[in-house]
Amino acid sequence: MASPSLSPLQAEVNRLRLELETLQASNASELIEVGNYLLARLEQLKVTNMFGVPGDFNLGFLDLVEDHPSINWVGNCNELNAAYAADGYARVKEHSIGVVLTTFGVGELSAINGIAGAFSEMVPVLHIVGVPSTTQQKAKALLHHTLGDGRHVLFDAYVKAAEHFTISQRIITDKDTAAAQIDRVLTDCMTRARPVYLTLPTNLVFEKISSERLKIPLSHAQPPNDPDVEAFVLDEVVKLVKDAGDGVVVLVDACAVRHDAREEVNALIRKTGYPIYSAPMGKTAVPETYERYGGIYMGSISHPDVKEKVESAKLILSIGSLKSDFNTGNFTYSIPASRTVEFHSDHTKVQHGVFPAIGMKELLPRLTERLEPCSHKSPVPDFSAVVPQEDNEIITHAWLWPRMSKFFQPKDVIVAETGTSNFGLLEVPLPEQAVFLSQILWGSIGWTVGSTLGAAFAARESGLNRTILFIGDGSLQLTVQEMSTMLRHGLTPIIFVLNNAGYTIERCIHGRERKYNDIQNWNWTGLLGVLGDAALEKSRSYTVHTKRELSDLLETKEFAEAGKIQLVEVMMQMHDAPRALAVQVELGAKTNAYSAL
Missing domain, CATH: 3.40.50.1220 (TPP-binding domain)
Known part of the structure; x- marks a missing residue:
């Protein structure tokens, strides 16, 4: 029987072989562009979707992405949403990574909150930044997207910012080391399960290098235990x-x-x-x-x-x-x-x-x-969902989440926004092989919209079932644009918008009646028409006010089959919250200790 340490040991052998092959590569080896070398590595890692926004310093590389036979360019509404989408994609498509492409300066800084969230929650995301040519970098030219103060920003402000939110940074400066830099940063991303940062200068994208290293796959294996x-x-x-x-x-x-x-x-x-x-x-x-x-x-x-x-x-x-x-x-x-x-x-x-x-x-x-099997299996609590028999038709959190648990199916991908949705779903069981996504540690409101986009792509590729998002009306207003990207790519998530007139989690924490927790109400059922489905051929929208209306909708076969993108506006009371959130807030209030205003 093979030793369990063989895989990590073989990974180290393979790494050393890669370095040797680079040194020994001859002019007779098959050549490949630096940009296509990176794409070949991503293909080996089973990446089939790349998220991001075009910018003048990444357009050449985007030509290669668009022409690649198996990697799809998604194209997002902004870089923050693209980073969220790469995060969601990586969470669902295990053993792979998420990839986001931006231009330098304005693009990468827009994405950095999404990258920070992936770092906080240990999600493997590659952030590729298209940067000016090495000639322009050496000249320290006063280019657009720079800070305008003479600093050599590519090795100062922007990279220093990335150092705080990525586990590894590789700055490609010449073609001879490009392959090794790409391999190193991808290996760090996989083995350390955190975001990494890679710059790609415009003048090196099409430079030819040896393809020898591609013959040896990169390894996910951790170093062997002593x-x-x-x-x-x-x-x-x-x-x-x-x-x-x-x-x-x-x-x-x-x-x-x-x-x-x-x-x-x-x-x-x-x-x-x-x-x-x-x-x-x-x-x-x-x-x-x-x-x-x-x-x-x-x-x-x-x-x-x-x-x-x-x-x-x-x-x-x-x-x-x-x-x-x-x-x-x-x-x-x-x-x-x-x-x-x-x-x-x-x-x-x-x-x-x-x-x-x-x-x-x-x-x-x-x-x-x-270890041996337990000689006496002590009983465990019954983790089940019981829909309460409330004597009214108001959709409460106490009723909603147990009722939703009856709607879920095996292999569903269920995405919960920070706040009432996340805390509500924690207390109900999910079916066999279901995947639950939430951002409990970083907690950036609006994260789930981009994440749902990435998750829906990954679910489709991985043979999973429906993608279902639960989000509040306040959170959705931050990142709503990405629903248009879902429409453009034919994704069919079900989106439940909990309309409780503002930021309920914030009201629970502080400012119960304060205006700063209010938002402008939107015409939620008209939203998908505005965002690209004017003829309403690809989408359906609903508003439900009562328990009966919601239950009837959930039991409708066409709705449950999720053949098109669907938005459900769920009308709820402003101050209602799940039990777990109310207790969490009560505990947190003691540590925040806001003074009475």
């Missing part, structure tokens, strides 16, 4: 598990998905039968239909039965945790380190001891091999 240290860690964890007996629970979080450990987690829980719970950012990391899945743990905000089961466990195997405020119930986790083993992509923490460079991707399968 065998001796790993063996020690395994012994320690196994001992703790045995001492805990049937008091072991598993808590899975976002990094298990971002760092490609989903299969390893599922193998662990199915062999052992340990109860498993998820943090909010880890929702759908394991199937929520699995009989040993107990629901969402978020500290004090958790349902009491979930809170009791997790916090009373003798040992918690925490996989891929990310302990931000909204992901932990405002830091109210009650799981001390003395009862916890944490598995991460690049280290393992056993109680109070930290073991660097012992990653979960390799460690978890070996741990699974050594």
Whole structure:
């Protein structure tokens, strides 16, 4: 049987071979343009859509993109939305990356909020920036899109900005090193699961270089664990598990998905039968239909039965945790380190001891091999959705989310905007192989519109089902333009617009009656006509005011089949909010401690 360390070891061998092949490449090798070399690498990574906005310093490269047989140029309404779309694409199309192309200066700075969100939430996105020619760079010419103050901006302001929000930056300055720079930045993007930054000068796009390196695929593999240290860690964890007996629970979080450990987690829980719970950012990391899945743990905000089961466990195997405020119930986790083993992509923490460079991707399968099934399977809470029998027709959050859970189908991609949608969906189960997208850590309102665009492309390519977006009327106004891009490319998401007259999450936090939380109401059902479907051939729009109207629509076969893009305006009360959001806000109010005005 092959050693589990073979893959990372082979990856390192392949990397060294790439460097050797570059040195040995002869004039007889097949030549390829620098721009097409980059596209060939993206094709190998199964990238089939590129997002972005044309600009005068990326137009030459765009000629190659448009002529490429398998990479589609999407073309967005602005760079921020393009970065959001690349983020959503990468989240859904696992084992690939998202790609956004901008021009330098004005374009890349417009995209930077979207790139920062991908960095915060560990999403692999390549940001390609078309930049002036190397001749112009050396001359420090006073070009448009520069700051006009004489600074050599390509190696100062813009790249310095990118350094804060990308894990790796590569500045191509000559054709001889271009292939190695491209390979390095793409490898960093994949293995470290964060955005990277690559400049492409106008005069080098069509320069010819050797194609030899393309014969060796890039690797996603992490560096191998040190065998001796790993063996020690395994012994320690196994001992703790045995001492805990049937008091072991598993808590899975976002990094298990971002760092490609989903299969390893599922193998662990199915062999052992340990109860498993998820943090909010880890929702759908394991199937929520699995009989040993107990629901969402978020500290004090958790349902009491979930809170009791997790916090009373003798040992918690925490996989891929990310302990931000909204992901932990405002830091109210009650799981001390003395009862916890944490598995991460690049280290393992056993109680109070930290073991660097012992990653979960390799460690978890070996741990699974050594563990035995539970001798007594303790019961887990029933994570199900019960639609409440309210004595009125008002669409409330308490009713909406359990009712929506009955509408979802296996393999649906469900996108939740920051605020009421995100908190509401956390508390209902999603069906088998459903994918849940939310931006709990970065929390940029409007992110979901661009993300839905990227997610819909990825869902179509990956054989998934419908793409369904839940967003408030306030958030949608920030990035609404990207619905026109959905129309242009024939995507068919279902978009539920929760019309509650403004920023409900902000009202919950502060300024309940303040005007700054108000917005101008739009004609939501006329929007898709304005954005490109004047004849209403590609879209349908609806407004629902009551429980009955919404239920009737959800039960309509044509609507559920999602054959065209559909927008549903859901009329809701201004101050209504999901239970979890109300509790989160109450906890947050104590730390924000706004003075009375």
